[in-house]
Each structure stands twice: as C-alpha cells, then as structure tokens.
Amino acid sequence: MNIAVYCGSAAGNDIAYSKAAELIGKWIAKEGHTLVYGGGNVGLMGVVANTVMENGGDVIGVIPNILFIREQRHNGIKNIIDTKSMSERRDKMIELADAFIALPGGPGTLDEISEIIMMLRIRELDCPCVLFNTNDFYNPLRELLHNMVSAEFSSQEDMDKLLFSDDMAKVADFINHYPGKKNA
Numbered sequence: 317m318n319i320a321v322y323c324g325s326a327a328g329n330d331i332a333y334s335k336a337a338e339l340i341g342k343w344i345a346k347e348g349h350t351l352v353y354g355g356g357n358v359g360l361m362g363v364v365a366n367t368v369m370e371n372g373g374d375v376i377g378v379i380p381n382i383l384f385i386r387e388q389r390h391n392g393i394k395n396i397i398d399t400k401s402m403s404e405r406r407d408k409m410i411e412l413a414d415a416f417i418a419l420p421g422g423p424g425t426l427d428e429i430s431e432i433i434m435m436l437r438i439r440e441l442d443c444p445c446v447l448f449n450t451n452d453f454y455n456p457l458r459e460l461l462h463n464m465v466s467a468e469f470s471s472q473e474d475m476d477k478l479l480f481s482d483d484m485a486k487v488a489d490f491i492n493h494y495p496g497k498k499n500a
C-alpha cells in the first residue's frame with residue numbers, strides 16, 4: 317500500500333512528535349508499504365523518511381519546484397517526483413496514496429489533511445484517513461469537526477470516516493480493515 321504521510325516541516329517542541337514519526341516510519345517499512353510524502357529533509361518529514369529508509373522501506377518524495385522547498389529537499393531519496401506547483405504536488409500525492417496519515421504539523425499539514433477530509437465528505441475518495449493524535453494534538457480539530465456536525469454543516473457519517481488515535485495498533489487495524497476502496 318502507498319501511505320501518504322503529511323507532517324510538520326519542523327520537529328515541534330516535544331520529542332514525542334519525532335517518536336511518533338519514527339513509529340509510523342517503522343510500521344510502513346515493516347509492513348512493506350511505501351511512504352509517499354512531501355520530499356523534504358526537515359522536521360518530522362525528514363524523520364519519517366529517514367526511518368522508513370533505515371528500516372529498508374521504500375519512499376516516494378513528491379516535491380514542488382519552489383525555491384524555498386527545493387532547498388530543503390531530501391537528497392537521499394531515489395524516487396523523487398518533481399511537480400510544477402504545490403497544488404500539482406497535492407494532486408499527485410492523492411493520486412498515488414491508498415491511505416492518509418497526518419502527524420502533528422503546521423499550516424501546511426492542516427491544509428493537506430483538510431483536503432482529504434473534504435474529499436471523503438464529497439465521496440471523491442473512500443480510503444482510510446488518520447489524524448495521529450500525539451499529545452492530543454488534534455483534539456481541537458476533532459472538536460471543531462464535532463461542532464460542524466452539531467451545527468449541521470457536516471454529518472456524523474463524515475466524522476466516522478476519520479480515526480483520531482496515537483495507538484499504532486489501532487491505526488494499523490483501521491488502515492488494514494478499512495471497508496472502502498480508494499476512488500468511490
């Protein structure tokens with residue numbers, strides 16, 4: 317399976333975030349999955365990519381031709397796909413991936429995972445989407461999504477498609493046993 321991981325281009329202020337990135341990276345390699353990610357060598361992005369490679373797994377980096385991002389690209393990755401823009405990169409990652417995980421991160425991570433949540437809602441995608449909830453990082457987002465259901469801007473059915481968890485066994489089980497298929 318190709319697993320897209322969205323995560324911070326910074327490492328955050330708690331070692332727990334890097335540990336979570338390592339946990340995901342080890343699981344991807346152990347299961348024989350392929351990491352699809354943003355191609356950077358910075359922050360949690362670098363941690364997850366390096367962990368997959370150190371454990372013998374495959375990595376695909378999808379990286380836009382934007383100076384700031386190019387400067388931070390991971391030169392150790394053999395399989396790099398260059399894109400013209402951030403939006404082309406996002407589309408490419410979605411096309412390649414069979415499941416999506418957001419680790420803690422900043423606005424870029426929020427933007428990327430929000431698109432997946434939206435695409436599940438409009439049924440353009442039907443595949444596992446995990447918010448990896450280290451240090452309860454994503455609780456405010458979960459609360460906001462619950463508010464959307466309460467205020468009838470969204471539905472419980474849409475909420476039920478998402479897993480918020482920091483338990484790797486539960487995450488693996490959710491991804492492995494997800495009933496849907498990628499393109500709805």
Ligand code: AMP
Pocket residue numbers: 321322323324325326353354355356357358361379384385388389421422423424425426428
């Ligand atoms: P942020 O969460 O704001 O740090 O942004 C991280 C997300 O945005 C990643 O999942 C990447 O897809 C993208 N991104 C941001 N900065 C970079 C970078 N320097 N190199 C590659 N991708 C990046």
